[in-house]
Amino acid sequence: MAAEDPSVSGVSGRYATALFELARDEKSVDAVKADLDKFEAMLAGSADLTRLVRSPIFGADVQSKAIAAVLEDAGIGGISAKFLKVLTANRRLFAVRDVIRAFRALVAKFKGEATADVTVAEPLSDKNLDALKTALKSVTGKDVALNVKIDPAIIGGLVVKLGSRMVDSSLRTKLNSIKHAMKEAG
Structure with missing residues (x-):
């Protein structure tokens, strides 16, 4: 599916496709999209969170603990939280905005x-x-x-x-x- 849509290519496309397929199989596409929208809004509203996400200065440990706290505070759980934690553990959190954009494109295509x-x-x-x-x-x-x-x-x-x-x-x-x-x- 990702290969058909140029907006879901590269690293962010692979992560978004994996998340989309999991969410689709679990019948939770809308819930995951809502969680990712909430996380993106939090990013847009917080310079500190943006710095945490984008800066290579923070180690994986620091990022993981901080993201876990942020997700818990925001009430983001389930597949979305696990996914964001995997993104963090794999040192790919810097690409989260592109992943969210690609995920939205896959959801839109899925829903027509x-x-x-x-x-x-x-x-x-x-x-x-x-x-x-x-x-x-x-x-x-x-x-x-x-x-x-x-x-x-x-x-x-x-x-x-x-x-x-x-x-x-x-x-x-x-x-x-x-x-x-x-x-x-x-």
Whole structure:
């Protein structure tokens, strides 16, 4: 399965595929995805956790103990916790974000969903997220899972990447277009 999808290749793809196949066999794909989403949100919200995950300075012992504590604190258990501990023991924790991304791609393919990467200047309300999902579903004919990234630098609007297609309606891009048009006219 991993070989068919270029987004799930390499080390992260192999780990994600192994986790996906185990979760599928245990009928816990949604639970594992929810745990990984929670872990990724914790990573995004904690510079210390990101440092622990990415820095080669921390030994396997230190990383293992810290990750075990973090997982217990967050209430992440079962397959997800065991997997993250194996990733840590194998000194591959630095790749956890890529593994999570690859796992999501496998889940989306399994469920017949498409995945869209959406960049917004500030968090979207549930109403706006639902409207965006509905609009993307009308374009693709599939349910669309959203990976939302907040980037205040785009000022406003949004950037949507769905497969090989990208729509950039950010205010930053529009302002840059106006700036270039004014340079050419002047």
